[in-house]
Amino acid sequence: MPAETIESFVRNQPRAEMQRVEDYAEAIDALSVCVKACTTCADACLGETSHVAELRRCIRLSLDCADVCALTARLLLRHTEISDLVVSAQLRACVTACQACAEECRKHSGAYEHCHLCANACRNCQQRGSYLIGEVVSFGLGAGAPQLAVRLAG
Amino acid sequence: MPAETIESFVRNQPRAEMQRVEDYAEAIDALSVCVKACTTCADACLGETSHVAELRRCIRLSLDCADVCALTARLLLRHTEISDLVVSAQLRACVTACQACAEECRKHSGAYEHCHLCANACRNCQQRGSYLIGEVVSFGLGAGAPQLAVRLAG
Amino acid sequence: MPAETIESFVRNQPRAEMQRVEDYAEAIDALSVCVKACTTCADACLGETSHVAELRRCIRLSLDCADVCALTARLLLRHTEISDLVVSAQLRACVTACQACAEECRKHSGAYEHCHLCANACRNCQQRGSYLIGEVVSFGLGAGAPQLAVRLAG
């Protein structure tokens, strides 16, 4: 789904007026791409008949990264009664998972195109996630008080 | 993510050679859009301050539909050792969830743009899912023997 | 979590008065056990250093079954505005996934204890799911009108 379509979903959220809608849309899009890339990569590694064993770490990290990114996208799609503490902690876990998976996939990028695509998707997702965390940190982090949405609105 | 990008992921699957890659890519894309639309719609309904109670059914069905579509997309992204029985049973559950959610959301389409967008996303997803089921039925259904992928390749 | 604890959760659901609470609690418990067994089995197969390739189908079906059961449990835990069509379609997909996984795991039961445990968990889950479907069928299935809960109340 192109980021503009996600943007239209996000814009039609009754509490979304003040958000940096595009930042959100791009992060959610990157997460969605990453879920697909990681799920495909884990599965494709499993299908590499005589090399499954050496791709074990790649499979594991791709499974984790797909799960973590799917969850993170889900949290970002929800705007009602956001807990900024929860969202930012999850963003950090997501960035960590993307980095670990990207590093491992990059080792196999030369041999397998699915690893190459997955490494790129993870890197992009990691960058978008880090950027969102940066936004949160710049505008301060209280004990769940004001909404992430409001902060991001700048 | 545009369908072409998903196509590149799917193509780089070692067992994908014979698949109707575009059909898969479009179904996965429709599912992914539907997850976002339903998650947003459930959350946005929750945010409609004085109308939450009347949107209760819409929230419930959107939560279910988001969960069902996310799972179905995940199964379709995996090509290694597919069980056609499992995949087609899940596709049927997905089509049912999309239809139920679309019907409910359409009732609120005039009042809420998020319901309108969600109804459309569900309808599209339902059609893609039904089409894939049709493909499976046309080519027969054995007890998990040949791969759905091979059948769909025609 | 023992079934009694789940029962206390289910009982404290404002719409649960008339449900066959124990049937639900036992099905949810079986699904929860199955998620754990399948996730563990997929992972343990991946860890069987020199046998990963021959366990590929087991890994795939266990991943699918874990995902399908986790989703099905989630639907059963929700009682507000149930769509009986959606729930029963998902139960059928779940029973199919459990059967496919149990069959494959049983082939490796002699060699691997994790496959043995997983086959048992899948069988139990399949039986609980089939029983719930039977209940639904016995009490009729309308187009989403009365709640599954009410029907099951007998």
Place this chain on the structure above:
Amino acid sequence: MPAETIESFVRNQPRAEMQRVEDYAEAIDALSVCVKACTTCADACLGETSHVAELRRCIRLSLDCADVCALTARLLLRHTEISDLVVSAQLRACVTACQACAEECRKHSGAYEHCHLCANACRNCQQRGSYLIGEVVSFGLGAGAPQLAVRLAG
């Protein structure tokens, strides 16, 4: 599922020999209970006919907490090629989500038994998660080098 059953799953993991198996089993059990409690609570709040609006924050945080705990349990169930950085980051996100949900649910504990049960499940889960994080910190955290499992084995 009682912790002993999970323990038998975990023990039959080829890489689990050295783990503090019981700690893991108890954490996974607490997470599993919390997923059920939060899913039920969000749904039950939605069913509280005339009070849905005031329970909005409770619904949101329960949905998030259910999603986060389900993911965290999944990561802990996997022992092959663990990334301790990923797992500990996810544990932190989980503890944060549990705390936020427990706090909100406690406000409604007097009025709703489902909120009371959910608050307790979240607190227990938060404590188990914090304990596991503490174990990781005590044994050091390198850049993904030795396995969390090995560290926890003490």
